[in-house]
Amino acid sequence: xxxxxxxxxxxxxxxxxxxxxxxxxxxxxxxxxxxxxxxxxxxxxxxxxxxxxxxxxxxxxxxxxxxxxxxxxxxxxxxxxxxxxxxxxxxxxxxxxxxxxxxxxxxxxxxxxxxxxxxxxxxxxxxxxxxxxxxxxxxxxxxxxxxxxxxxxxxxxxxxxxxxxxxxxxxxxxxxxxxxxxxxxxxxxxxxxxxxxxxxxxxxxxxxxx
Numbered sequence: 509x510x511x512x513x514x515x516x517x518x519x520x521x522x523x524x525x526x527x528x529x530x531x532x533x534x535x536x537x538x539x540x541x542x543x544x545x546x547x548x549x550x551x552x553x554x555x556x557x558x559x560x561x562x563x564x565x566x567x568x569x570x571x572x573x574x575x576x577x578x579x580x581x582x583x584x585x586x587x588x589x590x591x592x593x594x595x596x597x598x599x600x601x602x603x604x605x606x607x608x609x610x611x612x613x614x615x616x617x618x619x620x621x622x623x624x625x626x627x628x629x630x631x632x633x634x635x636x637x638x639x640x641x642x643x644x645x646x647x648x649x650x651x652x653x654x655x656x657x658x659x660x661x662x663x664x665x666x667x668x669x670x671x672x673x674x675x676x677x678x679x680x681x682x683x684x685x686x687x688x689x690x691x692x693x694x695x696x697x698x699x700x701x702x703x704x705x706x707x708x709x710x711x712x713x714x715x716x717x718x
Contacts, residue, residue, distance in 0.1 A: 510537035511628050514556035516548045516565035517541070517586075526560065526586075529617055536624065545572075552576065557628055558608075559583045567703040570605050572669055580606035584627055586620075588613055599634070609633030653696050662689045666706055 513536060517523035523541045530536045539556055542548035545568050559581045561569060566585045575581070583606045599607075608627040611620055612635075623633040655663070658679070665675040672690070676683045694700065697708045 510535050511558060511624060512537050512539045512554065512556045513624070514539055514548070514551055514554065514559050515541045516543075516559060516561045516569070518543060518562060518564040522562070529620075530624075533621060536621075557582065558624060559606075560624075561585055563587050566607075567701065570602065570607075570703055570706075580604075582606060582608045582627055584609040584611065584623060584633070586611045586615075603632070610635065655693075655696070659689055659693055659696075662686065663693065663705075663709060666702065667709055 513530060515523050515526050515538060517526065520543045523543055527538045527541050530538050539554040540547075540551035542551055542565070545565070548565065548569070555576055559565075559569065561583055563585070566583060566587075569581065569583065585607060587610060609623045609632060611623055611633070615623075626633050661679055662675060665678055670678065672683050672686045675686045679686075690702065690705075693705055697705055699705050699708055
């Protein structure tokens, strides 16, 4: 049977290009193309074998902890960053949540097709440099970070996969206040976004003050 693929890409033109490229392979079946998180979730009933995602959708899917048949989805990341190892500090955590392969911007169509078949067979398609740099990452070392009580509550909500709107409702604060807390947490943890913050939580020791 053909391998069922679901493409999630913020840029519709790029997503359509991928679909056209993969249609040429008889053993590959693109069951859907999503350019919004809502579209992606609507297509889960097709139960794709592999998700092909860009950076934006990769972050969203990992934050929401989407599952198919109670298992993490197999995610093949197509990143716009030339040095994928620079982006991911906790490769182990990402693999546990569904990442099975990384394709960087210098990959060609043949690399993509090979990666799809490899990860479908149960292998990982991740460059050795990415793995080595991840193992040597500073995030492997425990850090001590001082948090306010509210920041701790925001982190707990984040680790549960809550959106900013859901966090605001849970803590009875405004979404703008949540964003302010997030920005301060980004600085304290030294990370650029929610995904890296969620991953970094397990690699630090935190202390809370009022």
